[in-house]
Amino acid sequence: MEMTYRSEELPRVGLDIVVLGVGGGGSNTVTNLYRRKVPARLIAVDTDVNTLSVTKAHALIQIGETVCRGRGTGGDIAKGRKAAEEDIDKVLEAVKRPDLLIAVCGLGGGTGSGALPYIVSELKKSLPDLVVGVIGDIPFKFEGLERIKNAQVGLKELLPVADFIVVNMNDMLLDKYGSLPVREAFRAVDLLVANAIESLLRCFDPKGSIKHVDFSDFVSAVKGSGLCMMGFGRHRMIRRALENAIENRLLDADPSSAKGALLLVQAPVGTSLKEAMDALRALSEKYYVERILWGLRTDPELRESSVLLIASGVRSKTIEDWIGEVELLQR
Secondary structure, three states: OOOOOOHHHOOOOOOOEEEEEEHHHHHHHHHHHHHOOOOOEEEEEEOOHHHHHOOOOOEEEEOOHHHHOOOOOOOOHHHHHHHHHHOHHHHHHHHOOOOEEEEEEEEOEHHHHHHHHHHHHHHHHHOOOOEEEEEEEEOOHHHOHHHHHHHHHHHHHHOOOOOEEEEEEHHHHHHHHOOOOHHHHHHHHHHHHHHHHHHHHHOOOOOOEEEOOOHHHHHHHHOOOEEEEEEEEEEOOHHHHHHHHHHOOOOOEOHHHOOEEEEEEEEEOOOOHHHHHHHHHHHHHOOOOOOEEEEEEEEOOOOOEEEEEEEEOOOEHHHHHHHOOHHHHHO
């Protein structure tokens, strides 16, 4: 039987979104998001109790007490996987049944590259319809062969089970921010990831939106989309904010190689329609992206515009040299 409501009585369909930080890098991102009060459940997972003790999240989960005895994995991905196997029930219980899960980690360590692929695989087995995205950092090439191999293994194992994977290369961090003090350079990456996740989570809320992103459209756009490039930029002009977002990417991928794109714009009140369409026009006419999902929000407190770009199905020479053709690994 159909129900009739007055507008003020119409029930809203909520979204349950989880950000899962795995390992030290993921826990750091979760802490940043917790302080920003983003609309998501924040869960941190690690073998290292010292790291967890300084992490801010809605749930803190120690894994692998028997294997790691409260310490890190020492870069051993086999130990990271065993730790996840030991306590996967605790992780599944904390995650519950969300609509979207975004996992954040540093690929190269034992927990990110060892535990996360197993966790994602088990989540997909128990929740086949769950949309899972991963944001992972690739270590500097001079950090040593072991960490590079760990990242290669982790990425290879994640591609077949995650719906989309955003890769950030630390070598590009060095190229773009190498002249900055170390703390400021790494803070720039933390801000990129935190700003991107916050923008993504808020884009689904129609309140305050000129054009919001419907979650079902988002799912159809990202499900099975593979390797993604992410950038976040600000400028007084929206088109320049888009160019800054592309410049700020940390993957050697050209947006014109993308099969699709998610474009989220936040702008001051009073932004003209022409200016609002500039970024959309640039993606279509300059980078030839055929499928674009976009959202627009205005805020009276903003003095400049911000743009989040997630380009999906991109090609990266570095990643292909590392692990081969991405599409073959997804099958």
